[in-house]
Amino acid sequence: MTALGVTAGAHRLWSHRSYKAKLPLRIFLAIANSMAFQRGFFFSHIGWLFVRKHRDVIEKGRKLDFSDLLDDPVVMFQRKHYVVSVILMCFVVPTLVPWYFWKESLWNSYFLASILRYTVSLNVAWLVNSAAHMYGYRPYDKNINPRENALVSLGAIGEGFHNYHHTFPFDYSTSELGLKFNPTTWFIDFMFWLGLVTERKQAPREMVQARKERTGDGSS
Template sequence: MQRFTLSFSALFSSAEFSFLPTRQIERVEMTAVDDRCAGTGSALLEDECDLKNTPTRSRTQRRDAPVVVVWRNVVLMSMLHTAALYALVLIPSASAYTLLWTVFCFVFSALGVTAGAHRLWSHRSYKASLPLRIFLAVGNSMAFQNDIFEWSRDHRAHHKYSETDADPHNASRGFFFAHVGWLLVRKHPSVIENGQKLELSDLKNDKVVMFQRRFYKSSVVVMCFLIPTMLPWFLWTESLWVGFFVPALLRYTLVLNATWLVNSAAHMWGNRPYDVNISPRENRFVTFSAIGEGYHNYHHTFPYDYATTRHGPRQTHWGREPQEWINCSDVSLIISG
């Protein structure tokens, strides 16, 4: 057992366990400058601009912190992904309504992350009315990826300290760590130390964010598991077994991995048309799986844009972005910032 523990721990700490490209990154002068970094007067924006306007950053990583595996998380993640594999076998027995419901839950929970915790609360890239903020908070609870406050705090740290030990999912530690490994070990001390220095007053003053944080566990039970399972059984007599494994567990696992691919694959594979000095890339597969979030080089260059890329009038290779459709809706739930 001791031998296995040491081997597993090495997975997170060994410099050899890395899928990063080995060729040297070309250093060129960055010409794409986000004009929103000029005289913003916002503590949140200035936090990110300070790092964004730094011409070079050392990629040398300290490895003196011990790696502490959280075995409870390892077991739970293993069980979840095993259940998701089993759910694939159940798909042929699921009704068409159940499959459509699964797709709806995937998109709804993904929007709770990308349009909610990410674009709205982490970056404040647009303003939202109270009904929309509640809508996105509910979707975020269905996604079950930590509450909005914690998700936004970690993401701000990711941008401010990208690819350093203070980055919660530091991609320089390899694909596995950036994808899921960071959730299976205790946070690096630099993540905790520097995370406490971030400006988070806007989140603390947001009643929707703090309400969700207060009742997060119960909201996850209801939104991530009970409703996806029970609604198909109640409305079209789907079996509870299929309802639990397909719309609940399989959908949840797919949303998790779609989000994780932004942290891993989109930091390693793809082109860098906006800034070659940073690791994030434009990855079309991630764009498809994470509803637009694969244009990651653009996002790290212009983190305050509510859209994920610039292709003509906010057009992506996969069609208009979900954030764009919400923004253009007749009900005017969003007022672009």
Template sequence: MVAFPDNERCDIAGRYEPEGAENHEETEAKSKDATKPPSRCIVWRNVILMFLLHTGALYAIILIPKAHPFTWIWSYTCFIVTALGITAGAHRLWSHRSYRAKLPLRIFLAVANSMAFQNDIFEWSRDHRAHHKYSETDADPHNAVRGFFFAHIGWLFVRKHKDVIEKGKRLDVSDLLADPVVVFQRKYYRTSVVVMCFLLPTLVPWYFWGESIWISYFLASILRYTISLNVTWLVNSAAHMYGNRPYDRNINPRENRFVTFGAIGEGFHNFHHTFPFDYSASEFGLRWNPTTCFIDLMCWLGLAGNRKKATPEMIKARKLRTGDGSV
């Protein structure tokens, strides 16, 4: 995702405006054009790159039968590591502080997050906190009210709404800046992405079992990366539109089993937005929740602790008060 330059902004309709360029004549002109369909601040670089990425992923599918079985296993392993870098790392640990992780685990999750290539931990966590605090408003980076396409991928194709910038600056991110792992990863993010997202996944199959570098690159890097992106985006789109709301019928996020399966436990979204502090992001513990299994394993190994959990009494009371009556 492209950062929003300080000297550029979009108005509420999404139009581009240089800072300080507005004058009386322009204001008058805008009022006359108010009925015209709004233009968008399209980030064409992102549009082109995403088109090429998805085209490469489609091409990679035809290479699957030609790949060594170990390459399939390796690609899926990289997908799981990629997912944990987001779910257990940027999301549940750094965005919500739903559990604590010791230094070795934080380093692993930061490395996995670089393999995910979805912005560095600081930016991902800051935007996610804005998503929760200002959910389904113009200050939400991927506001689902603007439609499935926008919530899924379209938000990357346009400049951030000015409310995302302005209200995002009010968020307390001091805890992120106080974590040396977060600061280090942010400083060397580009290098870490090249190594972890592209070089390592490609070179391992080529070096260890003689896989074609071409097949290795398209399967373990391009296809794996594209799938991981879309799985994450489905939490922003499908899980905000399709499913039931047993915990809070007054908010858009839903319980979506399809997303839960693909996003290794992140589809219990009505629960998560109702109880964002819960480390499991679900009422059901380990059920369909590999991320919770991973965190529990890390706690058993002594690498994590202080897991926060909504109590059964708290959950039951909330269901009765604001739930939609579904299970």
């Protein structure tokens, strides 16, 4: 649930706009994103936390079109109450659930369900921006650093198909469809089946194949 707030929510829905979600799903993803406590704070792996944004990045960032986010009441509500939602969903709720439902001690609940879960989920997410840019194959574009990394996809529930994602950033699945391990795509597809997702964007197979033949490294 925590990971879906990042992968299906902040990443595929709100950053890349690769599909549209109805209000109940957006609320769920905002809650899960608060539990993840990552939006706006961490990028690449942990070293980037100690680097100030260059003034040119800040200046050009102000020119980006965020009108869809500014018009989304769920996003703006979470932004307005972000500190409270993070404290509640990232630390308080994960501590209280095992304490209340299966009588775990508050000490164990806090350090396992809250702190350990948070630490693991952060580092797995950071691997997408570190390991998945260093180790793996580049079947779609050998001229860029992002790579297909199965281990990262396993840990980050489908976000390790990174060469594909950077080649076709608009594709909601972030990978070619098939039996590949991509729980975030499965989740979005299930929400589509329930009627909570619309307008899933995909790269046509002909486009994908043509790109592989033109710029890929020859790996499958």
